[in-house]
Amino acid sequence: MADADITTPVADAVGEESKLVEKAVQEVPADAVKELIHHQVCVRCIFRLFNIHEGIYALITPATLYSIIEKATEVEAETTKSSQKSEVKSNICSVCLGVMQFSYHDHKDVLVEKDHAADFAMVVAESVKEKYPEIASFTLEVSLPTLITENESVILSYMKKKYASEVWFQEKFSFEHIISVKDALKQSITHSLETLLGVKSSVSDFRIRLTYEHVDATSAENRMGKNQCNKRIKSGMHSNGFVKCSNETVQSGDVSDLNFQLKKVGQPCHMTLTCSTAPVYIGGRYLKLSRNVSQTRWIIDDERKGEASVEELIGENILPVCKGDGYKFHAAGREDIDVRMLGSGRPFLIEIQNARHLPSEASIKEMEKKINSLESNLVRVKHLKILGSQGWSLMREGETEKQKQYAALVWISRSLSDGDLEAVSSFKDLKVLQRTPIRVLHRRSPLDREKIIHWMKIEKIAGSSQYFLLHLCTQAGTYIKEFIHGDLGRTHPSIGSILGCRAEILQLDVTDVKMDILNE
Structure with a gap:
């Protein structure tokens, strides 16, 4: 101008x-x-x-x-x-x-x-x-x-x-x-x-x-x-x-x-x-490397839960460059505070409100570099770019209609057999009925939700007969922890019921979120 x-x-x-x-x-x-x-x-x-x-x-x-x-x-x-x-x-x-x-x-x-x-x-x-x-x-x-x-x-x-x-x-x-x-x-x-x-x-x-x-x-x-x-x-x-x-x-x-x-x-x-001004949308994929970082600000009774949040670590480094009044964080689904987001990362949008400066492509690259070089090394981002308002619609669609892949460290109450590996991998597009998990009943409606487990496979851990890695691809919105341990029968079938034994999840990582937007 x-x-x-x-x-x-x-x-x-x-x-x-x-x-x-x-x-x-x-x-x-x-x-x-x-x-x-x-x-x-x-x-x-x-x-x-x-x-x-x-x-x-x-x-x-x-x-x-x-x-x-x-x-x-x-x-x-x-x-x-x-x-x-x-x-x-x-x-x-x-x-x-x-x-x-x-x-x-x-x-x-x-x-x-x-x-x-x-x-x-x-x-x-x-x-x-x-x-x-x-x-x-x-x-x-x-x-x-x-x-x-x-x-x-x-x-x-x-x-x-x-x-x-x-x-x-x-x-x-x-x-x-x-x-x-x-x-x-x-x-x-x-x-x-x-x-x-x-x-x-x-x-x-x-x-x-x-x-x-x-x-x-x-x-x-x-x-x-x-x-x-x-x-x-x-x-x-x-x-x-x-x-x-x-x-x-x-x-x-x-x-x-x-x-x-x-x-x-x-x-x-x-x-x-x-x-x-109309909001400026800057999107990309984030990786959460810590099991003590929430996706968004989590403060209860004036006490912060976790070391930080993905929302703040990304948003606070983008907002000053755009000279906006504030920002909102949107992501294609979410993971628990103790779940890492690895692999290709989870798509997200930062909505900058009333931005006074539209960053250049070079500025976007600098933002990405700055976030990835933070000393805390809790969060990384990639593929940052300015998106139109349609990015928000695609993000909402991705929350519920896309597939997500996970890797879970699982313990079972008996030794793992070769038949277990074949039994688990034989399931394709398995329908699972999940009642609202006990751990979230205080904030979510008590509903029955039908979700799909597209595929699963077991990876043995050397030197252990009761521990293994479960790799699975599911419909977005599936409660993975509950699918493994069954949630006292509120999720059926579950890994525990399929294997006929007690199953517990020790660690969980998201490894891929498949979406048309922001794919590599």
Whole structure:
């Protein structure tokens, strides 16, 4: 992204914009404009309500706008001068609550007032560039209090009631085509933001969000007193120009009712600017070399279980490089704290939230090297790469639908025979019914799960007749420890029941997790 010179692109444009606005307002009815000014509707909202050029007025100061209205509509000079003076003194618009006046309280509760849309855009751009110096594009989002819609509905209903018989109203005034405050604000500042940030606005993973809130933004229901409204006003007005309430119908067009319904405020909104990006997914395979490392943080009653976790050893070394706000760890299944993950490793994803830097291929290699050179030598990673969001879907699929291979050190209560080797290896796609193991009943639902043991084979250990290595490939989610010892009959069949003796598992390692994603 090319650095943009953050300056105000206003002076050269004002003259041309003024001519366009002046021409546009020549047919605006003077009495209606005067009425709106009287009810503290700001000049930009007046232009907006009359569908004037979708914001070509955004760069022009309120003083210039009032002078154009005075000239084009022949509104009495004293009226406009008085209104102009009031607005300069932060007379907040009764419709937009200061949004289109570019007046707001910032996160420190400091009042900020800007004359031009470009000046406001510059504030936004500076804040974005301070935290996110590298962006490829942006999407602008605006959130406004419902009070803006409610007050606008009251004004429009009033206009319809009072001017519906006028020729100009019948020919040119269309509620359906009025641009909303939200869209008017976007149109007013988007071009300037593109110039200042040096990138285009589009459907983007990077979102700039302006959230406006107002302490006086009570709902229309409360402002109607004890008569609670049946529904919130969203469309701007009802087709008949009335606001319907439970006990009575108030005619929005009556002058006496307008002041009663219109919620005027003395302060502008509080505006919060936040930026966010779609998560960055960095995936790979991890090997867990210790029998005292959990996969994720394991803390019970403020006491850590194990030396560390795979999650922390990997995540804490990736997060600083991406300059993110935080991370989430996802893996294709899990192993117990006392089970090593060997062989090709287990696929995992680190989801970096709100990353401010997208690491290069060289940076990814450095991450991998750094993790693998940790003195603790508890965890290693390989095949690190940046993945799209589809990586998360594949990871979830791998948790339950793929195959996993294990090597278990097993003891049995009698001597191993050659017939045992043949019996075990003869099973193909053996169906096993497993009730939720006793050791996890405190945190998992008591269910019966059918799993498949795809194949098994026994490897003898020299010098021992009761110890052997059991190699097996199973459906993901199979409880291997319980398949060996039977879990007091809760898993059937089991190695113990197949061999007709007592069987115990001494050590267990995962040796392979077969998945389409991140294979070697």
